[in-house]
Amino acid sequence: HVLERELRHAVERGQLRLLYQPKIDLASGRVAGMEALVRWQHPELGLVSPAQFIPVAEDTGVIVAIGDWVMTEACRQTRIWHDAGHTDLVVAVNVSGRQFRVHDLTRRVRAAIDGAGLTPSCLEVEITESAVMSDVADAVRMLGEWRDMGASVAIDDFGTGYSSLGTLRQLPLSTLKIDQSFVRHMPDRAADRAVARTIVDLARALDLNVVAEGIETEEHAAVLRDLGCDLGQGYLYARPLPPADFLDFVSGRV
Numbered sequence: 725h726v727l728e729r730e731l732r733h734a735v736e737r738g739q740l741r742l743l744y745q746p747k748i749d750l751a752s753g754r755v756a757g758m759e760a761l762v763r764w765q766h767p768e769l770g771l772v773s774p775a776q777f778i779p780v781a782e783d784t785g786v787i788v789a790i791g792d793w794v795m796t797e798a799c800r801q802t803r804i805w806h807d808a809g810h811t812d813l814v815v816a817v818n819v820s821g822r823q824f825r826v827h828d829l830t831r832r833v834r835a836a837i838d839g840a841g842l843t844p845s846c847l848e849v850e851i852t853e854s855a856v857m858s859d860v861a862d863a864v865r866m867l868g869e870w871r872d873m874g875a876s877v878a879i880d881d882f883g884t885g886y887s888s889l890g891t892l893r894q895l896p897l898s899t900l901k902i903d904q905s906f907v908r909h910m911p912d913r914a915a916d917r918a919v920a921r922t923i924v925d926l927a928r929a930l931d932l933n934v935v936a937e938g939i940e941t942e943e944h945a946a947v948l949r950d951l952g953c954d955l956g957q958g959y960l961y962a963r964p965l966p967p968a969d970f971l972d973f974v975s976g977r978v
C-alpha cells in the first residue's frame with residue numbers, strides 16, 4: 725500500500741528527522757541527556773507518526789535503513805552538542821524488536837558512534853521489554869555485545885511486558901524506564917504508585933538506573949523524586965524538540 729511504497733524512499737529523499745526530548749536529573753534539575761524520536765515528514769501524507777510507520781518499516785525490512793539513519797544522525801547531532809560544551813549529554817536511541825534481530829547490528833551501531841567521533845558511553849539503546857522477552861537468548865548476546873562496547877541499555881516501557889525476574893537479572897542492563905501508563909494516574913491511584921515504587925526498588929536491588937517517562941505535572945515529578953527515581957522525561961519539562969530548541973533548553977535559554 726501507499727505507506728509501504730513511500731516509506732521505501734523516505735530515507736534517501738531526506739524525509740526523516742529527529743526530535744530530542746530532554747531527560748532531567750530529578751534531584752538536581754540538570755539535563756542528563758535526551759531521547760531521539762524519529763518523525764517522517766511526507767510531502768503529501770504530512771507528518772506521519774512513528775507509531776504508524778515503525779510497524780510497517782518492521783514488516784517490510786525498511787527498518788534496517790531507518791535504524792541506520794537514526795543512529796547515525798543521533799550520533800552526529802550529539803557530537804555537535806558535545807563540541808558546543810555540553811559534554812555530558814547521553815543520547816538514547818530506540819531500537820525495535822525487528823532491528824534487534826539484524827545480525828550485524830552491533831557493527832552498525834559501532835560505525836555510527838565512530839563515524840561521529842563519540843565514545844560509546846554517550847549512547848544508550850532503548851529496547852522494549854517485550855522485544856527482549858520474546859527472544860531471551862538473542863537479547864543476552866546482543867546486550868552483552870553493547871555492554872562490551874561500552875554503550876548502555878535501557879528497557880523501555882518497563883512494567884507493560886512480561887519480564888521474568890530471573891531473566892532480568894541475567895541481562896547486562898543499565899536502566900529501567902518506567903512506562904508512562906503508570907506515571908499518568910500516580911497521584912490518584914495507589915496501585916500505580918505501588919508499581920512505580922516496586923520498579924524503583926527493583927532497579928536499586930539490581931544496581932540499575934531508573935527513568936520515568938510521561939511526567940506531565942509537578943505532582944508526578946514530586947512523587948517520583950520521593951521514590952528515588954533518578955531521571956524523568958515528559959511534557960512538564962519539554963516535548964520532543966527540534967535540535968535548535970533542544971540546544972536552547974540545555975543552555976537554559978528557555
Ligand code: G
Nearest residue numbers: 760761762773774775778794818819820964
Ligand atoms: O515520539 P512518539 O511518542 O510519537 O513515538 C511513538 C513510538 O515510536 C514510541 O514507541 C517510540 O519508542 C517509537 N519510536 C520513536 N522513534 C523511534 C526510532 O527512531 N526507532 C524506533 N524503533 N522506534 C521509535
Ligand code: G
Nearest residue numbers: 818880881937938939940957958959960964
Ligand atoms: O515508546 P516510547 O516510550 O519510546 O515513546 C515515548 C512516546 O511518549 C513518544 O511518542 C513521546 O512523544 C511521548 N511522550 C513523551 N513525553 C510524554 C508526556 O509527558 N506525556 C505523553 N502523553 N506522552 C509523552
Ligand code: MN
Nearest residue numbers: 759818850880
Ligand atoms: Mn523510548
Ligand code: NA
Nearest residue numbers: 880881903937
Ligand atoms: Na516508553
